[in-house]
Amino acid sequence: MKKNKTLSLKTAATLGAFVVGMSSAAASFAAATIVIVNGNAAGVGFNDTTVAAPVGGNSGTTLGQQRLIAFQAAAAKWGATLTSSVPITVLATMEPLACTATTATLGSAGATQIFSDFPGAPLANSWYSYALTNKLYGAEALGDQAVPQIRARFNSNLGLNANCLPGSPFYLGLDGNAGNLVDLVTVLEHEFAHGLGFQTFTNGATGAQLGGTPSVWDNFMWDNTAGKRWVDMTDAERATSSLNFRKLAWTGPNVSSKVPTVLAAGTQRLNISGPNAADAAGDFPIGTASFGVALSSPGVTGQLMPVVDQTNGTGLACNPLSGVNALAVNGRIALIDRGVCGFAVKAKNAQDAGAIGVVIANNAAGTAPGLGGADPTVVIPTLSVSQADGILLKSKLGKRTRTSSGVIANLGVDPNQYAGADKLGRALLFTPNPYQSGSSVSHWDTLAFPNQLMEPAINADLTHEVTVPYDLTFELLKDIGW
Known part of the structure; x- marks a missing residue:
């Protein structure tokens, strides 16, 4: 020993x-x-x-x-x-x-x-x-x-x-x-x-193994870009892998066999199209919300319109929308900036103005954040995009009129992939950029649906169950020896 x-x-x-x-x-x-x-x-x-x-x-x-x-x-x-x-x-x-x-x-x-x-x-x-x-x-x-x-x-x-x-x-x-x-x-x-034991003891930020010994976890984490397990990587490779957004999968046989039983068919996404979309056309990596309705197929489709309520051109939507902003988002999908107030507050103000969906752009570099909060009166889908993707989307809205942008957003799902799993059906681990100490790697990805107990934020729709068909937590613990 x-x-x-x-x-x-x-x-x-x-x-x-x-x-x-x-x-x-x-x-x-x-x-x-x-x-x-x-x-x-x-x-x-x-x-x-x-x-x-x-x-x-x-x-x-x-x-x-x-x-x-x-x-x-x-x-x-x-x-x-x-x-x-x-x-x-x-x-x-x-x-x-x-x-x-x-x-x-x-x-x-x-x-x-x-x-x-x-x-x-x-x-x-x-x-x-x-x-x-x-x-x-x-x-x-x-x-x-x-x-x-x-x-x-x-x-x-x-x-x-x-x-x-x-x-x-x-x-x-x-x-x-x-x-x-x-x-x-x-x-x-x-x-x-x-x-x-639902955690690795390896330092994800540096990739360094504790005392030079890998965690049992590291035998089951597979990076789809590097094509390696963590146990077979260098410190530098593990540090890179911990930031590899939605590319780190759990390969344990108990979890993998139960993914089709627990996770929904169809992974959530934002798809952009339309005559003014240009190089922004296609699917965007997203963060999901713990409030509102889950994305589904065929999803919600509408013109993407920004909220602008700050002198610097951003839109926080922390207060009821003005007449101009309400006209812009009514019957459409609102693009709102992160900051100052809670995500659910922003979504509710957009909903009250008639928006059919909300996209929240991050205000700091890194991947699309998960959107915590709770408000059962929010009944429209809400998701987030990274700061860089938010800037890209805003750049395509410059030719908009008061009620039309020519940029079409679909808040829906890819039916060919389980929600929270990679294309091979292996559950994804949480790998945001920048690294989140205490959360990165040792949780499920926030795209998992139904929401899972071991996501980095507690979602309002969780049950108290820890086993299939509701949850994958116990399956992972069985993979490591329980």
Whole structure:
């Protein structure tokens, strides 16, 4: 067995204060036992005594109780799904995490230690997460069950102040009816999966393997441009691959066999045509939205018209559209710039002005971003394009009249490819440019539809299921040894 290593604070635990003043709750299941260790001090996080009314099957009467009950529900789902003779211990806290008025880190989790070349390891010279090591080894790898296998943190400020997604707190019900709120059980299940091994321990930004050893993940990541697995690449090749937008696929047999069962036939796209499209004609790489309707076939087709409401010629659509902009987008597809307000706000203002679809151009270099947010009243399709593609599209709109551009946009699907898979039917991993620490590579691509638990953002339409036919998460965990 190689010497175990503790990961960085971002994905793992520093355990110095673990034992003092903490209570734990354990839940036993037929397949695995998951032990939740409540790491919060009295009166905060999971111990917050703020009175709360029962909601959505959650019978807790304080905010802390409801949070802990939701945590136990997520543990129950994974406990009933996994098989391990060794208890899985999770040290969890709710604490302030990175937040702004429009974006927030919901949570983070990871293995506290990783191991390779232990008895029972399916692949030699490969790092495995602590919990998976115990499952494969058949015993506690360190002989010390007081050390948790997973460290998890969740945002205690979410939606509760003006600087942390105000109005969008965690929904603490167990019934999945979160509406505009952020479903805590879903977030917990997502972070559990990371701690169980849904991540590579190789540094995607630099391509460097931790301690010179590849992750078990790296054996199943295939770059369609390089024609190589990550385990066979140089550091420089891996760093390039982590930015290779929608070209990095997962080759594990369990996931690949279930892609046709889980993912929809037809991958979402933006197609541009029309007499003024010129060299902009064709398909564009896109980012998808967590709100509005999913793209479908034959999709929504209309003239592309820009919103212009700033003196520099950009259009933010953060307020109800003016008469001129409303005339331009009514019955057409609105091209809007990213910035200042939330994506769903922009889409709703365009919809209220009569737009039949929305394209949001990024305001920074890189690939088309995913569009987070929630608003059930948005019923038109919305997608994003990169800053460079937004500039290209705007350049083709210079000859427009007040109601016509001669540039036709179709927000639809390519029926010959599964949503979120490559052309060979292998699920795609998330590889945006620029690299997103904590998100790149260790999530599914945002084009996956139906939306998947392990995409980099939590989508409002997720269920609490982690298995087929709803979700590919457990299939990937089986590929790496679960």
